[in-house]
Amino acid sequence: MRLFFINMHRHWGGQSAVVVLLAGELAKRGHEVLVAGVANSELIKRATAEGLKTYAELELRRGFRPISFFGDHGRLKKLWSDFKPDIILTNGSQDTWSCAFARLRFRDKPALVRWRHNSFEISTHAANRWLYRKLISHVVVSSSEIAPLLTKTGLVSAERITPFPPSTRLEKFLNAQATSGLRKEFNVAPEGTLTVSVGRLAPEKGHDVLIRAWKRVHAELPHAKLLIAGLGTQHEPLAKLTRDLGLDAHVFLPGFREDIPALYAEADLAVLAPTAGESFGIALLEAYATGRACVATDVGGVKDLVVNGETGWLVPPKDDEKLAAALIEALKNPEARAKFGAAGKARVLEKFTPAKLADTAEALFKKLAPARG
Numbered sequence: 001m002r003l004f005f006i007n008m009h010r011h012w013g014g015q016s017a018v019v020v021l022l023a024g025e026l027a028k029r030g031h032e033v034l035v036a037g038v039a040n041s042e043l044i045k046r047a048t049a050e051g052l053k054t055y056a057e058l059e060l061r062r063g064f065r066p067i068s069f070f071g072d073h074g075r076l077k078k079l080w081s082d083f084k085p086d087i088i089l090t091n092g093s094q095d096t097w098s099c100a101f102a103r104l105r106f107r108d109k110p111a112l113v114r115w116r117h118n119s120f121e122i123s124t125h126a127a128n129r130w131l132y133r134k135l136i137s138h139v140v141v142s143s144s145e146i147a148p149l150l151t152k153t154g155l156v157s158a159e160r161i162t163p164f165p166p167s168t169r170l171e172k173f174l175n176a177q178a179t180s181g182l183r184k185e186f187n188v189a190p191e192g193t194l195t196v197s198v199g200r201l202a203p204e205k206g207h208d209v210l211i212r213a214w215k216r217v218h219a220e221l222p223h224a225k226l227l228i229a230g231l232g233t234q235h236e237p238l239a240k241l242t243r244d245l246g247l248d249a250h251v252f253l254p255g256f257r258e259d260i261p262a263l264y265a266e267a268d269l270a271v272l273a274p275t276a277g278e279s280f281g282i283a284l285l286e287a288y289a290t291g292r293a294c295v296a297t298d299v300g301g302v303k304d305l306v307v308n309g310e311t312g313w314l315v316p317p318k319d320d321e322k323l324a325a326a327l328i329e330a331l332k333n334p335e336a337r338a339k340f341g342a343a344g345k346a347r348v349l350e351k352f353t354p355a356k357l358a359d360t361a362e363a364l365f366k367k368l369a370p371a372r373g
Contacts, residue, residue, distance in 0.1 A: 001086045004087065010041045015091055017168060027052060090115065091114075100112060114139050115164065119146050121149060132156050141161060167356065176261035177265055179262055192224060193225065195268065196271070198287075201238060206274050209318055210323065227252045229255070277299070280301040281305060298316060
């Protein structure tokens with residue numbers, strides 16, 4: 001099959017990562033895959049580094065920008081006239097609308113599959129009803145928890161939804177080694193602990209709640225350190241909050257890190273505290289692959305990985321007091337951390353491998369384009 005994958009994001013995150021992962025897995029199986037995105041985006045850089053065919057002449061700008069939108073529309077039509085995709089897999093709002101419009105001009109239309117990665121509520125205005133009911137062939141979701149957001153509003157029927165179990169390249173996490181230099185870099189005392197949170201610094205990721213919770217953690221465990229790794233629009237507000245709470249020496253915001261496997265291997269605990277929109281949590285999957293237990297908030301499909309009392313601690317979102325209590329309990333209980341980390345790792349290897357994702361995607365794509373598969 002000829003598969004066209006597209007994503008609007010400029011920065012690296014779970015969404016871009018799983019797109020590159022799936023593209024690579026299906027290319028290995030002999031499918032012709034083209035990954036499209038914005039010039040100089042991390043998606044394009046990393047897809048190219050993986051040896052995938054890429055296209056980076058799109059703008060995919062947010063908001064109502066007619067000149068940019070119709071420019072992308074024309075470029076997509078020309079590109080597809082040559083590439084002739086069997087499946088178009090979109091991942092964000094702007095790339096979905098651009099592809100939906102460009103696809104209308106083709107008589108032999110490829111199947112348009114929309115991957116919903118987040119658990120935000122979906123508006124049911126007329127444009128979205130037209131998009132989901134008429135223009136999109138099928139919707140795939142990163143967790144079964146997302147499906148009701150589509151079915152309860154009547155946007156998509158249940159038979160037009162397929163869960164895609166997200167994954168990541170597991171080898172570097174399964175084989176990650178701790179290095180004493182990292183704990184020294186972040187001033188972790190011999191009797192102290194290191195908790196790691198990895199993700200894009202965006203409002204819905206709840207890092208502000210996590211930092212407020214850490215004020216309570218620090219009061220109980222003065223040698224506990226928190227590392228929040230990632231880039232995004234909230235870096236400066238979060239840095240200011242850290243200073244205002246007097247946590248400069250205890251909470252670190254080092255930006256983007258290339259050594260995430262080593263960070264997890266060095267850590268005592270992982271945490272993810274989204275307040276909305278989280279479909280699954282690739283960062284949690286990576287932490288579990290390294291054998292680390294996790295504390296997380298119960299948002300979207302997070303519970304697919306963090307089973308409370310079995311693989312970690314699950315708490316309500318936006319509640320810094322309960323989040324702090326769970327973190328303190330976890331950090332005081334190394335036996336539970338070891339038990340939950342091992343259980344989480346086993347769950348990842350059973351349900352969330354790259355091969356599992358590729359099997360599911362390949363079966364669906366062949367079903368949607370049987371004559372071409």
